Amino acid sequence: MISVADNLRITIPAIARAVENKDPAPVQKLVAQCRDAGAHAIDINSGPLSRYPKDKMRFLVETVRAVTDLPLVLDTSNPDAMAAGLAYSGGTVIINGISLEPEKLSRILPLALSHDCDVIGYLLDADGHVPADTESRMEAAVALFGECQAAGLSPDRLIVDPVVAPLSWPDGNHQNIAILDVVRTLPDLLGFPVRTIAGLSNLTTGAPDNSYRRIHQQAFLPMLAAAGASMILMNALDPGLMTMARACEKIRNQSIFSWE
Amino acid sequence: MISVADNLRITIPAIARAVENKDPAPVQKLVAQCRDAGAHAIDINSGPLSRYPKDKMRFLVETVRAVTDLPLVLDTSNPDAMAAGLAYSGGTVIINGISLEPEKLSRILPLALSHDCDVIGYLLDADGHVPADTESRMEAAVALFGECQAAGLSPDRLIVDPVVAPLSWPDGNHQNIAILDVVRTLPDLLGFPVRTIAGLSNLTTGAPDNSYRRIHQQAFLPMLAAAGASMILMNALDPGLMTMARACEKIRNQSIFSWE
Numbered sequence: 042m043i044s045v046a047d048n049l050r051i052t053i054p055a056i057a058r059a060v061e062n063k064d065p066a067p068v069q070k071l072v073a074q075c076r077d078a079g080a081h082a083i084d085i086n087s088g089p090l091s092r093y094p095k096d097k098m099r100f101l102v103e104t105v106r107a108v109t110d111l112p113l114v115l116d117t118s119n120p121d122a123m124a125a126g127l128a129y130s131g132g133t134v135i136i137n138g139i140s141l142e143p144e145k146l147s148r149i150l151p152l153a154l155s156h157d158c159d160v161i162g163y164l165l166d167a168d169g170h171v172p173a174d175t176e177s178r179m180e181a182a183v184a185l186f187g188e189c190q191a192a193g194l195s196p197d198r199l200i201v202d203p204v205v206a207p208l209s210w211p212d213g214n215h216q217n218i219a220i221l222d223v224v225r226t227l228p229d230l231l232g233f234p235v236r237t238i239a240g241l242s243n244l245t246t247g248a249p250d251n252s253y254r255r256i257h258q259q260a261f262l263p264m265l266a267a268a269g270a271s272m273i274l275m276n277a278l279d280p281g282l283m284t285m286a287r288a289c290e291k292i293r294n295q296s297i298f299s300w301e
Numbered sequence: 302m303i304s305v306a307d308n309l310r311i312t313i314p315a316i317a318r319a320v321e322n323k324d325p326a327p328v329q330k331l332v333a334q335c336r337d338a339g340a341h342a343i344d345i346n347s348g349p350l351s352r353y354p355k356d357k358m359r360f361l362v363e364t365v366r367a368v369t370d371l372p373l374v375l376d377t378s379n380p381d382a383m384a385a386g387l388a389y390s391g392g393t394v395i396i397n398g399i400s401l402e403p404e405k406l407s408r409i410l411p412l413a414l415s416h417d418c419d420v421i422g423y424l425l426d427a428d429g430h431v432p433a434d435t436e437s438r439m440e441a442a443v444a445l446f447g448e449c450q451a452a453g454l455s456p457d458r459l460i461v462d463p464v465v466a467p468l469s470w471p472d473g474n475h476q477n478i479a480i481l482d483v484v485r486t487l488p489d490l491l492g493f494p495v496r497t498i499a500g501l502s503n504l505t506t507g508a509p510d511n512s513y514r515r516i517h518q519q520a521f522l523p524m525l526a527a528a529g530a531s532m533i534l535m536n537a538l539d540p541g542l543m544t545m546a547r548a549c550e551k552i553r554n555q556s557i558f559s560w561e
Contacts, residue, residue, distance in 0.1 A: 257548050257551065
């Protein structure tokens with residue numbers, strides 16, 4: 042199980058300022074901490090980067106790459122930023138991500154093909170909404186694999202993200218039980234070892250406090266691991282969570298992962 | 302999910318001495334701690350009680366009952382001790398337990414019938430050995446339900462224990478993944494809401510240290526919860542584990558359990 046640090050986010054004011062001022066220090070300090078905590082990959086959540094997207098994404102990927110050889114997960118909805126990230130990041134890179142939304146299929150999916158890299162696909166409907174039940178999620182997964190195939194991308198390039206629901210939603214827990222079903226059954230349904238990723242921090246969006254956040258994430262992580270999730274997007278700077286990820290791996294007894 | 306404290310064990314020297322000397326204080330102190338920690342039931346692991354089984358089990362259940370109204374789980378292989386426990390415990394009581402071993406079927410199972418109480422059934426073969434795979438466990442479960450039915454005990458009185466394997470066994474992790482499958486699929490296989498229990502402490506038998514013990518139990522607990530386990534036999538005095546059990550319940554969103 043691959044732990045992807047979700048810590049580098051443009052929504053952190055110090056990171057937003059660093060990107061604005063082209064100051065590598067705050068970005069590199071944060072990424073080095075995630076690397077040293079044992080993260081297997083680094084998500085770069087740049088947001089849409091509406092102004093100077095290419096320039097800012099190039100700064101971000103080059104700045105991060107200077108302190109780590111880990112795979113980088115480029116997390117932006119802006120196709121121009123994504124293209125720049127792919128051009129300058131070097132090493133292994135993953136596109137985050139596509140969905141059945143038409144713009145994602147027309148402008149982001151082709152980048153996965155031209156760069157021959159993995160791409161995360163969210164189980165959302167064409168309007169970007171979260172499906173209501175397991176069946177709709179399965180249909181979205183089948184449709185996403187169909188879109189990849191139609192575009193000429195090998196299906197094993199797609200990493201499915203079933204979109205963890207906040208527990209604070211009225212039906213958040215039911216949604217998350219459905220998500221565990223999806224992660225568990227997709228490989229059987231589609232007949233090949235479908236890879237999956239889940240964003241653990243989503244679980245506690247709107248949580249009352251850090252203790253609530255920490256303990257519920259620590260409880261849901263083994264549930265995802267037992268369901269067979271390949272990757273977890275998570276707070277790499279929560280030592281309890283990282284310890285839990287390693288314990289799950291011991292119980293699942295997967296061999297040490299490698300990036301080919 | 303019902304947490305059953307596994308803390309009261311005759312293998313603890315102070316408890317063995319207390320039983321020998323009919324000294325209620327050490328037993329009651331321990332049970333009160335488990336009760337105050339939020340345990341939903343108390344396992345009384347008296348061992349076989351080869352000398353004075355009736356007398357000692359009566360002392361144990363009366364001593365425990367004096368400090369709590371929680372359900373008591375009578376954990377002995379000695380039919381005489383079991384019968385005495387059932388006669389004197391009062392309140393809700395669960396027999397722990399039976400298996401396909403002939404002596405368990407001939408001498409313990411009838412006690413569940415005569416006292417009309419729940420009974421835990423271990424998925425072991427007739428020789429008391431742990432089955433090798435999921436299929437053998439399913440067969441053992443079907444056979445156990447068959448024995449209950451033949452004896453006239455309602456199948457909803459049987460709580461299945463798939464026998465958690467120590468991670469230190471060469472194939473311990475594979476066995477435990479199989480156990481999660483069993484817990485998850487038994488209700489579908491048998492066509493009714495089969496209740497299950499798992500002994501979490503078994504996971505780390507032979508563990509190198511307490512930190513290893515704690516973290517791996519904390520990781521496996523949510524896996525069991527997500528698989529649908531009804532009851533967990535566990536260390537009620539590990540606050541991290543009890544917090545984890547409550548977080549799992551929040552994610553599963555089961556309503557507060559009641560004993561009928």
